[in-house]
Amino acid sequence: MKPVIVVHGGAGRIFKEREDGSRSGVIRAALKGYSILKQGGSALDAVEQAVALMEDDPHFNAGCGSVLNQKGEVEMDAIIMDGKNLASGAVSAVKCIANPIKLARLVMEKTEHMLLTDYGAQCFAKAMGVPEIPGEKLITERSRERWMKNLEPDSNPHKFQTDLGTVGAVAIDSEGNVACATSTGGLANKLVGRVGDTACIGSGGYADNHVGATSTTGHGESIMKVVLARLILYHMEQGMSPEEASDTALNCMKTRVGGLGGVIVVSNSGDWAARFSTKQMSWATVKDDQLYYGIYTGERLTKSFEEALTSEGF
Numbered sequence: 406m407k408p409v410i411v412v413h414g415g416a417g418r419i420f421k422e423r424e425d426g427s428r429s430g431v432i433r434a435a436l437k438g439y440s441i442l443k444q445g446g447s448a449l450d451a452v453e454q455a456v457a458l459m460e461d462d463p464h465f466n467a468g469c470g471s472v473l474n475q476k477g478e479v480e481m482d483a484i485i486m487d488g489k490n491l492a493s494g495a496v497s498a499v500k501c502i503a504n505p506i507k508l509a510r511l512v513m514e515k516t517e518h519m520l521l522t523d524y525g526a527q528c529f530a531k532a533m534g535v536p537e538i539p540g541e542k543l544i545t546e547r548s549r550e551r552w553m554k555n556l557e558p559d560s561n562p563h564k565f566q567t568d569l570g571t572v573g574a575v576a577i578d579s580e581g582n583v584a585c586a587t588s589t590g591g592l593a594n595k596l597v598g599r600v601g602d603t604a605c606i607g608s609g610g611y612a613d614n615h616v617g618a619t620s621t622t623g624h625g626e627s628i629m630k631v632v633l634a635r636l637i638l639y640h641m642e643q644g645m646s647p648e649e650a651s652d653t654a655l656n657c658m659k660t661r662v663g664g665l666g667g668v669i670v671v672s673n674s675g676d677w678a679a680r681f682s683t684k685q686m687s688w689a690t691v692k693d694d695q696l697y698y699g700i701y702t703g704e705r706l707t708k709s710f711e712e713a714l715t716s717e718g719f
């Protein structure tokens with residue numbers, strides 16, 4: 406099987422001044438994941454590493470750069486899933502760790518559970534030797550400014566949710582195994598303790614070797630109502646291509662519950678899609694040693710893998 410990776414840096418509105426950083430962030434994550442796959446690494450390792458790279462990148466709403474909750478704190482959700490055996494691990498409302506996706510993988514591999522939250526997740530992280538970092542280290546100047554703006558009495562609660570920025574990855578490895586990973590700071594100025602779609606299996610992501618893998622981004626409450634990730638795979642089971650299945654599911658979410666979002670998909674035969682109903686979504690794919698990437702609807706730029714490695718300074 407020829408390996409494929411697809412990553413996203415969140416659906417929503419990407420401000421002009423952040424376009425280059427967002428583009429480069431998804432490209433670097435895709436290159437990193439593909440390098441792992443090319444060396445015979447697993448889809449699981451590829452998606453985890455690709456997402457961890459974007460968690461460390463302040464351009465995205467995940468890890469460092471996460472949006473703040475109503476109290477001005479970072480609370481993060483993440484999920485990872487292995488298509489081979491349907492194992493998955495997730496964390497929700499976690500604070501003070503750099504890479505929630507790595508903790509989600511530990512939940513999958515070291516516990517009998519699938520989702521740990523808040524204080525319990527924090528205790529588990531400690532027990533696993535995951536370093537605790539000051540919450541301040543995850544907060545960028547931009548996220549603090551936005552938080553303060555959103556607290557102003559005349560702020561528009563809907564406007565501030567258009568700049569979403571969750572990160573995710575899906576991959577298929579040379580053995581034909583698929584995996585997905587998604588990580589987010591959630592919605593800006595959310596209530597303390599709000600858990601979004603990202604931590605919920607079938608909503609923020611799903612991976613099944615019998616069909617494929619998908620990772621989602623967008624308005625979490627809408628995504629949960631239609632169980633977006635699993636809905637896409639259902640449509641693929643009924644014979645649709647990844648692209649048709651994505652568009653059908655996104656359209657359902659828009660018409661039934663008025664929610665916008667974006668998705669990335671890889672099928673178990675290596676076909677892929679990156680689709681969104683928002684204005685923009687940064688995404689990148691590597692397949693057959695060729696990089697594809699874009700931000701705007703219909704945009705699909707391309708470069709060879711080797712050329713991209715050089716231009717991104719790998």
Ligand SMILES: NC(=O)C[C@H](N)C(=O)O
Nearest residue numbers: 569571591601622623625
């Ligand atoms: N940026 C996002 O995609 C937000 C995420 N889906 C959430 O609602 O938590």
